[in-house]
Amino acid sequence: MSRFLHSKYKELAPYVPGEQPKGQPLVKLNTNENPYPPSPKVIEAVRGAEAQNLRLYSDPEARQLVNAIAGYYRLLPEQVVVGNGSDEILAFCYMAFGEDGIRYPEISYGFYPVFSKTFSVEGQAIPLREDFSIDIRDYQHAGKTVLIANPNAPTGMCLHPAQIEDILKTNREHPVIIDEAYVDFGAESCVSLLPRYDNLVVVQTFSKSRNLAGGRLGFALASKELAGDLNKIKFSFNPYNVNRLSIAAGAAAMEDIAYFTQCTRRVVATRQLTEERLLALGFTVLASKANFLFAKPGNISGSEYFQRLRQRDILVRHWDIPKIADYVRITIGSEEEMERFYQATKEILQQAQQEGAGDAI
Ligand code: PMP
DSSP states (O other), X not given: OOTXXXXXXXXXXXXXXXXXXXXXXXXXXXXXXXXXXXOHHHHHHHHXXXXXXXXXXXXXXXXXXXXXXXXXXXXXXXXXXXXXXXXXXXXXXXXXXXXXXXXXXXXXXXXXXXXXXXXXXXXXXXXXXXXXXXXXXXXXXXXSXXXXXXXXXXXXXXXXXXXXXXXXXXOTTSOEEEEOTTGGGTOOOSGGGTTTOTTEEEEEESSSTTSOGGGOOEEEEEOHHHHHHHHHHHHTTOTTOSOHHHHHHHHHHHHXXXXXXXXXXXXXXXXXXXXXXXHHTTOEEOOOOSSEEEEEOSSSOHHHHHHHHHHTXXXXXXOOOGGGTTOEEEEOOOHHHHHHHHXXXXXXXXXXXXXXXXXXX
């Protein structure tokens, strides 16, 4: 750290993203990317005339992309705000709506507490229930902005829109931000509540269900007024926050509904198979509606399991946080990757059992 850094950032502990290995042939199940490539229509859109236009700034209103999103969700373009990943959209939300503090679950997306520090927002982390579920009563009458990932990460567990409506009803004076990064893998979106709740902000991303993590595209859906607030922040920060290639890619991804449906269904089917296999091997597996599973092995610790997978070139995510240290988060990869993961897991458990038997003698 230099002596020039603003004093308010001296204690900042940045978010630690999952490892992005270079070169090694790893089975990468650690950052919840989609295992399948972007839609062929996306590739076509990026290869086309748009590359020629990189000389020019991108459209600050990203109209092509905004219209594609608005069309898909049957909303007005004025209700859509696009960003450089949903991380940027969440950052805009902190800037715009953090004045009275933001309440979020204690076990959730690791960026929430980091943003609290970055934007000097009072973050209030509420513990989950013992079974990792969210008790909606903790978010009613909050008297501050509420932020909930639905499905939650890293648990994968979800709330029903009716439960979110119960939160919205009792927080009319503050925004309720629902981070739906993983909603397309089997949960129900809150978008249908938008006409009735002018305090709702739905945040989504192209990184997971639309196979574009590297394109860095996220968006917010909200009432015209709330979306206007977010756009005010965007235009005061980086008007060209979405580049030309990503605008073209995102619009094409949004329009290729058949490909989206096919990829998300495959991920869900693989998740179901993987869950069944892990349960049969004695794991505890939380009920996930996301493109990952949060699972605890029976006869080996979370960190040991993580390391032994790593030794076999399989990368999952583990956190050294007491409440979740027994668990690992496993992104659902392709059918082949999950087969390798399953075979490796069987080997690891067998090995652990033999070692355990050895210890007993
Ligand atoms: N919300 C949640 C719950 C996430 O897990 C992630 C991905 N790490 C994000 C938002 C941000 O995703 P992106 O910036 O790629 O849209």
